[in-house]
Amino acid sequence: MSAWILLRGLAREARHWARLPDRLRSRGLMGEIVCADLPGTGEHVRERAPASIAATTDFVRARLAALGHAPPYRVVALSLGAMVAVDWAQRFPLELERLVLINTSLRRYNDPFERLRPSAWPLLLRAAWCWDARARRRAESAIHTLTCRRADERDADLAAWTAIYQSAPPSRANAFRQVLAAARFEGAASAPCCPTLVLASRNDALVDRACSAKLAAVWGATLIEHPWAGHDLPHDDGAWLADTIAAWAGNALTVALPSTSA
Template sequence: MVPIVLVRGLLRESGHWQDTVNAIQQASPEITVITPNVPGNGELYYQTSPSSIEKMLAPVIEQLPRGCERYHLVAISMGSMLASHWAHTLPGQVASLTLINPSFSRYSPFWQRINLKALLSIGASSLKGSDAFQQSIIEWTSPISLHNSEVIEHHLNLARNHPVTARNATRQLYAAARFKGQSTPPAIPTQIIVSERDQLVDCRCGEAIAKAWKVEIKRFDCDAHDLPLAKPHALCDHLLHWFANVELSTDYT
């Protein structure tokens, strides 16, 4: 199987893919999994985040290992905006595109794209310090994970080691809010995945993209926007099965 590239969203980094990466490697150890970061996040926390989704692409591609010329692209939330632009820009390099809980302003109003109550709650928590901020993010993006002390500690450590500045957070939020999205699907196999009870982004946003693009949609009975955190093994099983079908039906020669 060709490599898998996982792209995270707003304020998130490669380390937040930990459970998904582990699930993939347990199921198929031979698969290469790559987790680049948007500038301003993760190991690139000291860099300035681009103020547009389009300008995030080049620095993310630079992080791919040499020789990685074709890959399955999986992205969540703001990462889905970047991945969509990526697949439309370089379709010859993207074997397939999976967007998890995406939202594009072209297809959805702002009150569906973000739960304003959640946004205010998360914003208020930032005044109480980094730990409270991270726990509030988890509360709204993966409620079940609030009861997992290992997950909480992992996320707190990521925030301590790779702090996202307020300036970069604002730039990323600005970039995501401005992103309109493409009117047509990329010329590659594409699927949309939604959590039916997403507490942060209304699942109708992803459904609207799937309907407009006329592509597959997979629904998970889940309340987590961060589906990879809440259901890593179920997500992994679905992805690997879908990738295998894509490769069987596609000529890679």
């Protein structure tokens, strides 16, 4: 049975998925669920992050093989991780069976100010300025404000995210290389060969939802928008996300309503 591979975004790691793997299992998804860290994050925090998406893809593929996982895979990926997934699907089409892309963009199709909203720059700069351990909670606060719309557990989120950073701190230099890789990534002109679900959050303050809409239109892929979530859709409405992936994977005709409101 094909494994589900989960890929996170910029300077985030497996633990930032929080309850999503358990939610996916509870929806009856068949196959192992593997949260794979990108180089420079999580269990690979001491690795140098490549300045290209292709090299990042190659790293992930090699690590999965070393751990005994074999394709074909089903990939769920967010933001930068979704760029890795696109590159993977385009360069190694026989290795992926299904693709779920969340709040991502490609240089080939999306304008720079759509890929990174100008209004996001102040909070991004604050996070970069407060990157180290002494000011880390302030960095996580900026990230939370920028990427999340559900704030009912903000204090708990900040405590958890700060603890994750302290146990495996991604370097500022690695984060910069990831940004560079994302900015340069165009992707191939061809659409992924496997069934592709594109998910977008209407209240994404980091990446314009138009990016996802353009990708889905060009590729003829399924597009579903969440009405109130922010960039970190797994955080804001993980229950809806798990329901939606499970429905799509099972070829169901209905999609769950959002579980909570902003």
